[in-house]
Amino acid sequence: xxxxxxxxxxxxxxxxxxxxxxxxxxxxxxxxxxxxxxxxxxxxxxxxxxxxxxxxxxxxxxxxxxxxxxxxxxxxxxxxxxxxxxxxxxxxxxxxxxxxxxxxxxxxxxxxxxxxxxxxxxxxxxxxxxxxxxxxxxxxxxxxxxxxxxxxxxxxxxxxxxxxxxxxxxxxxxxxxxxxxxxxxxxxxxxxxxxxxxxxxxxxxxxxxxxxxxxxxxxxxxxxxxxxxxxxxxxxxxxxxxxxxxxxxxxxxxxxxxxxxxxxxxxxxxxxxxxxxxxxxxxxxxxxxxxxxxxxxxxxxxxxxxxxxxxxxxxxxxxxxxxxxxxxxxxxxxxxxxxxxxxxxxxxxxxxxxxxxxxxxxxxxxxxxxxxxxxxxxxxxxxxxxxxxxxxxxxxxxxxxxxxxxxxxxxxxxxxxxxxxxxxxxxxxxxxxxxxxxxxxxxxxxxxxxxxxxxxxxxx
Amino acid sequence: xxxxxxxxxxxxxxxxxxxxxxxxxxxxxxxxxxxxxxxxxxxxxxxxxxxxxxxxxxxxxxxxxxxxxxxxxxxxxxxxxxxxxxxxxxxxxxxxxxxxxxxxxxxxxxxxxxxxxxxxxxxxxxxxxxxxxxxxxxxxxxxxxxxxxxxxxxxxxxxxxxxxxxxxxxxxxxxxxxxxxxxxxxxxxxxxxxxxxxxxxxxxxxxxxxxxxxxxxxxxxxxxxxxxxxxxxxxxxxxxxxxxxxxxxxxxxxxxxxxxxxxxxxxxxxxxxxxxxxxxxxxxxxxxxxxxxxxxxxxxxxxxxxxxxxxxxxxxxxxxxxxxxxxxxxxxxxxxxxxxxxxxxxxxxxxxxxxxxxxxxxxxxxxxxxxxxxxxxxxxxxxxxxxxxxxxxxxxxx
Numbered sequence: 109x110x111x112x113x114x115x116x117x118x119x120x121x122x123x124x125x126x127x128x129x130x131x132x133x134x135x136x137x138x139x140x141x142x143x144x145x146x147x148x149x150x151x152x153x154x155x156x157x158x159x160x161x162x163x164x165x166x167x168x169x170x171x172x173x174x175x176x177x178x179x180x181x182x183x184x185x186x187x188x189x190x191x192x193x194x195x196x197x198x199x200x201x202x203x204x205x206x207x208x209x210x211x212x213x214x215x216x217x218x219x220x221x222x223x224x225x226x227x228x229x230x231x232x233x234x235x236x237x238x239x240x241x242x243x244x245x246x247x248x249x250x251x252x253x254x255x256x257x258x259x260x261x262x263x264x265x266x267x268x269x270x271x272x273x274x275x276x277x278x279x280x281x282x283x284x285x286x287x288x289x290x291x292x293x294x295x296x297x298x299x300x301x302x303x304x305x306x307x308x309x310x311x312x313x314x315x316x317x318x319x320x321x322x323x324x325x326x327x328x329x330x331x332x333x334x335x336x337x338x339x340x341x342x343x344x345x346x347x348x349x350x351x352x353x354x355x356x357x358x359x360x361x362x363x364x365x366x367x368x369x370x371x372x373x374x375x376x377x378x379x380x381x382x383x384x385x386x387x388x389x390x391x392x393x394x395x396x397x398x399x400x401x402x403x404x405x406x407x408x409x410x411x412x413x414x415x416x417x418x419x420x421x422x423x424x425x426x427x428x429x430x431x432x433x434x435x436x437x438x439x440x441x442x443x444x445x446x447x448x449x450x451x452x453x454x455x456x457x458x459x460x461x462x463x464x465x466x467x468x469x470x471x472x473x474x475x476x477x478x479x480x481x482x483x484x485x486x487x488x489x490x491x492x493x494x495x496x497x498x499x500x501x502x503x504x505x506x507x508x509x510x511x512x513x514x515x516x517x518x519x520x521x522x523x524x525x526x527x528x529x530x531x532x533x534x535x536x537x538x539x540x541x542x543x544x545x546x547x548x549x550x551x552x553x554x555x556x557x558x559x560x561x562x563x564x565x566x567x568x
Numbered sequence: 569x570x571x572x573x574x575x576x577x578x579x580x581x582x583x584x585x586x587x588x589x590x591x592x593x594x595x596x597x598x599x600x601x602x603x604x605x606x607x608x609x610x611x612x613x614x615x616x617x618x619x620x621x622x623x624x625x626x627x628x629x630x631x632x633x634x635x636x637x638x639x640x641x642x643x644x645x646x647x648x649x650x651x652x653x654x655x656x657x658x659x660x661x662x663x664x665x666x667x668x669x670x671x672x673x674x675x676x677x678x679x680x681x682x683x684x685x686x687x688x689x690x691x692x693x694x695x696x697x698x699x700x701x702x703x704x705x706x707x708x709x710x711x712x713x714x715x716x717x718x719x720x721x722x723x724x725x726x727x728x729x730x731x732x733x734x735x736x737x738x739x740x741x742x743x744x745x746x747x748x749x750x751x752x753x754x755x756x757x758x759x760x761x762x763x764x765x766x767x768x769x770x771x772x773x774x775x776x777x778x779x780x781x782x783x784x785x786x787x788x789x790x791x792x793x794x795x796x797x798x799x800x801x802x803x804x805x806x807x808x809x810x811x812x813x814x815x816x817x818x819x820x821x822x823x824x825x826x827x828x829x830x831x832x833x834x835x836x837x838x839x840x841x842x843x844x845x846x847x848x849x850x851x852x853x854x855x856x857x858x859x860x861x862x863x864x865x866x867x868x869x870x871x872x873x874x875x876x877x878x879x880x881x882x883x884x885x886x887x888x889x890x891x892x893x894x895x896x897x898x899x900x901x902x903x904x905x906x907x908x909x910x911x912x913x914x915x916x917x918x919x920x921x922x923x924x925x926x927x928x929x930x931x932x933x934x935x936x937x938x939x940x941x942x943x944x945x946x947x948x949x950x951x952x953x954x955x956x957x958x959x960x961x962x963x964x965x966x
Contacts, residue, residue: 190673190863192677198680198868198869199679199680199681199682200676200677200679200680200868200869200872201676201677201679202868203676203863203864203868261571261572265571268575269571269574269575269578272578272579273578298649298668298671298672298930299671299672301649301652301672301673301674302652303652303653303673303864304652304672304673304674304863304864305671305672305673322965324961324962324965325965394797394798394944394945395796395798395802410946413945416750416941416944416945417945417947418947504941505938505941505942505945506934506935506937506938506941507938508935508938508939508942508950508955508958508959508962509958510962511931511962511965512931512934513934514938528646529646529930530930531646531649
């Protein structure tokens with residue numbers, strides 16, 4: 109909390125400073141509000157002043173040549189659709205290039221980034237000019253370029269070293285992120301596909317369609333959301349409990365060949381997950397190996413619809429996920445189990461506690477304390493568990509109740525289907541944002557409530 | 569020293585990232601070379617290569633740089649829409665994607681040599697490449713449909729006239745009749761047979777009395793013990809081990825099945841099914857594979873010439889010879905070799921009951937598959953009427 113306040117106060121200070129410096133400053137300082145770097149050029153900081161001036165000139169040139177158009181384009185996302193002109197000689201239409209909404213959105217966002225970046229440098233230059241004025245008033249000379257460079261390698265080395273990565277983060281992470289979030293507020297789908305067609309802003313229409321407005325889509329969203337949560341709960345806790353039981357069993361005194369059992373279970377990790385999942389999907393198919401085997405043995409008359417019955421498919425994906433995921437929990441928990449001090453159990457035994465009481469009073473609290481953050485990550489990971497669902501059931505069996513989705517589809521696989529099969533990018537982006545909100549809500553609320561976060565110091 | 573090293577490292581990182589960005593735009597073509605990209609299916613790569621070479625030979629006055637990419641006809645639309653400007657200049661696609669591609673402004677309207685193209689190809693193939701009176705693609709093959717394969721040792725000519733008779737015979741012989749009902753493409757056969765259609769705007773109204781009767785029939789069909797569903801592999805392995813006696817599929821399996829069945833290989837139009845007690849001919853989707861020209865192409869004239877070349881009479885015959893794909897070119901289709909092909913003959917016999925796929929909306933396939941899946945897995949929790957209502961709602965929500 110302390111940090112947040114200081115950032116806010118710093119921001120408000122620099123804004124109020126921006127205005128007060130104009131009022132308090134002398135002529136040169138005032139002039140450097142119009143011509144950047146004047147307060148440096150005229151006050152013995154030639155190189156620095158020149159840099160400010162260059163930045164201003166470049167910025168003005170950029171804004172006049174494309175920047176302003178880009179920002180205006182951001183408002184409309186293009187007005188000229190692709191046109192056609194008849195070419196008599198070749199007997200074809202020549203298509204004239206229309207506006208490309210996607211590029212306009214991208215460059216518009218870039219232009220906004222450039223403007224914001226420029227404003228920061230502008231504010232810095234103004235502050236710089238005022239500081240120089242104050243220094244000269246007390247007969248100190250502002251630092252020259254050589255001193256600046258030296259400082260960049262000594263007390264301000266962190267600035268030098270961190271500037272390139274931060275620029276990269278803005279360019280390659282933040283810019284695409286903003287771009288993709290903005291797509292959620294457009295109608296970018298297969299009927300509005302650039303460069304042949306334009307797309308435009310539709311405000312919150314996609315959100316209202318997903319949440320309540322469009323009966324078909326909102327019903328799908330709600331049903332898939334509930335299933336996603338059910339899946340995440342089962343996938344997380346069953347893995348956790350069964351993995352732990354497995355670890356305890358192997359850890360028990362008197363169990364022989366401990367290493368052998370551990371290795372056996374861990375070998376499922378050695379096979380790449382997607383291979384085992386796709387193999388499972390083949391095995392469990394209606395005419396797959398398992399059904400054929402059962403039929404030949406005479407156990408069943410008709411095939412068991414492991415992956416084609418809505419309810420059974422849900423059970424199947426949870427069980428197969430259990431098989432895939434249990435060894436991981438086993439590995440993690442056996443390490444922690446071995447760490448629980450043996451004297452705790454010993455004294456419990458002396459006090460007359462049975463194995464169940466020992467488990468509930470010693471093992472469980474200890475385990476939960478250590479692994480709650482792990483559980484939360486697993487839960488969030490399972491909400492977005494694309495691999496298991498996509499490779500095992502492909503979201504199927506398809507449902508007549510859902511819009512382009514199947515009974516075992518998670519929100520994230522539905523998002524994939526909407527993007528890849530339907531080219532409904534705006535809807536997919538909307539769902540992506542909603543998933544993010546859900547995940548961050550769970551993470552923040554639950555994590556802050558855990559004892560691991562609240563009693564960090566108490567950990568023995 | 570350490571600090572300078574650290575700075576150098578970040579700079580190298582920065583430069584390498586920027587370098588990675590700029591290297592893309594490095595290879596721009598020089599003036600006169602005409603650079604074209606062609607997409608075709610994996611199986612067609614070799615013959616497309618030959619056709620492209622002959623195209624180059626036929627146009628010695630121009631320098632071409634034509635590259636081939638693997639994108640199957642069924643994936644063309646989604647691959648194209650990923651990035652139209654990076655998509656191929658000339659690409660093959662199935663005609664059910666025409667509507668979406670035109671809506672996305674993807675296809676170059678065909679106006680060059682239009683009259684001769686229209687005259688050279690069968691009428692239905694031109695209709696399948698036309699939308700709102702404008703021709704958008706070049707017909708390449710006319711075999712994207714399905715019909716009946718059967719084992720002559722199990723069924724007589726009379727048996728294969730009626731689906732119910734077939735189920736009876738197959739059931740008695742403890743064999744199966746194969747049809748992938750959990751697939752919008754095949755399940756439509758019953759609805760189309762009953763005269764139910766897609767409206768011009770892609771909407772359907774199958775939730776009426778006729779639709780219900782069709783649904784009830786499909787239900788009884790899938791519940792029959794002689795019924796089997798699955799994919800191409802199941803069909804082929806079933807014919808091979810003798811468990812399947814008849815199956816609904818398309819020409820792409822012809823060579824395999826003919827080889828498996830040998831002298832007992834038979835192909836015919838689809839049978840009839842009983843609708844409210846009346847024997848009704850099963851319909852089908854009659855699809856065409858088309859070649860389209862990307863509206864974003866830099867060389868429209870050359871791209872169109874190439875597309876026309878890939879679909880001319882000579883190359884359609886070549887395509888039939890190499891890949892046994894049925895030609896849409898009238899003269900090519902009339903050759904004796906084509907007429908003697910049992911699978912293509914069966915397809916031709918089915919053709920009068922075939923419906924083109926131009927009006928089928930993209931939203932139809934998944935709910936139709938769900939409809940079939942529910943019946944196949946004998947999930948009768950909902951009435952046929954309710955299921956049809958949902959099918960119609962989902963398919964119409966576009």
